[in-house]
Amino acid sequence: MIAKKTITIATLTLLAGLAACGGEEKKPSTPPGAMPSAAETAPTESKDLSGMFTAADITLGDIDPAMVEKGKAIYDVKCQACHSTGPNRIVGPGWKGLTERRKPEWIMNMILNVDVMLASDPEAQKSLEECLVRMPNQGLTKEEGREVLEFQRTL
């Protein structure tokens, strides 16, 4: 449950945050002003859990270097503006040690089903409270999401 106050604070922080970590970083594809209103009008079907990943959907073997490379390329284009590969937060949490903190299916759901996660998962909601910005869905395919996960395993 996200108080309206938080969303208002999020608007201000988002603008300040983007200005602060802008510079040569690529801007996220969603215009800053659009995010909080999307938050306020989050569709009710975003609580539909049918497309969610479970532990059974993901098999982790030895790290696959080809997948890591593809995942890194996706990161450079679509995630880097908000996520560092270190421990520090930019807009979202840094990814260092991510796969030790979070289960693979949880990570895949944050990448591919972020709206459902923010509507239903307590850990995702806690993260939103800390970051004050909703992560926009980056429109990745399952395969691309899995490649990013492989890259995250190396951090």
Ligand code: HEC
């Ligand atoms: C506009 C900024 C933005 C972009 C771009 C973005 N994220 Fe995020 N991400 C966030 C924020 C903010 C959070 C924390 C949850 C929230 O507030 O919605 C987050 C959380 C996450 C988490 C959970 C991390 C944790 O430690 O709990 C994962 C995994 C993640 N993002 C993956 C991605 C991937 C993969 C991409 C690129 C394909 C991406 N994000 C692009 C802002 C962004």
